[in-house]
Amino acid sequence: MPFDYDLDFESTDFRKHPEKYRVGRGEQGVLLVEPYKSEILPEWRFKTPDIAEKSSNSIYCMFLKYKKENDFVGMDMARKFLQMGYTRSRRYANYPGGKKYNKDGEINEREIDEQKAESAAIFETKWTLAREDEDYLKRKKEHQKNYG
Numbered sequence: 001m002p003f004d005y006d007l008d009f010e011s012t013d014f015r016k017h018p019e020k021y022r023v024g025r026g027e028q029g030v031l032l033v034e035p036y037k038s039e040i041l042p043e044w045r046f047k048t049p050d051i052a053e054k055s056s057n058s059i060y061c062m063f064l065k066y067k068k069e070n071d072f073v074g075m076d077m078a079r080k081f082l083q084m085g086y087t088r089s090r091r092y093a094n095y096p097g098g099k100k101y102n103k104d105g106e107i108n109e110r111e112i113d114e115q116k117a118e119s120a121a122i123f124e125t126k127w128t129l130a131r132e133d134e135d136y137l138k139r140k141k142e143h144q145k146n147y148g
Helices: 036-043 049-068 072-094 114-131 134-147
Strands: none
Touching: 036 049, 036 072, 049 072, 049 114, 049 134, 072 114, 072 134
């Protein structure tokens, strides 16, 4: 079942109502699902490799904490923030200011920023650990079977 953008995200506590959560594709809902957004977003940074290292470690620790607490939604949200750390770092690594398109809608020329590319690689490592975690995959399958 696809991510449901019609839910009342303003008043839904997904920790209390995990049955309303849908995994969706990729990073869908990463900035909507509470209380996880408010817990994880302050840790999400990628400006330099040092900052990305600290951020990705912190978010991955949150992933493990949610896992220990049997909180699949938290695990999936932490995974999404790790994925978003990778994708946003890559975007900034490839295009100055993260702007892929110019004002005419044409793709800007790539200019590789090695520092942002390193940040992306740091996030990718933790994202891979999360998305390939056997317990996460088992819980994801179970959540999708039970709730869509």
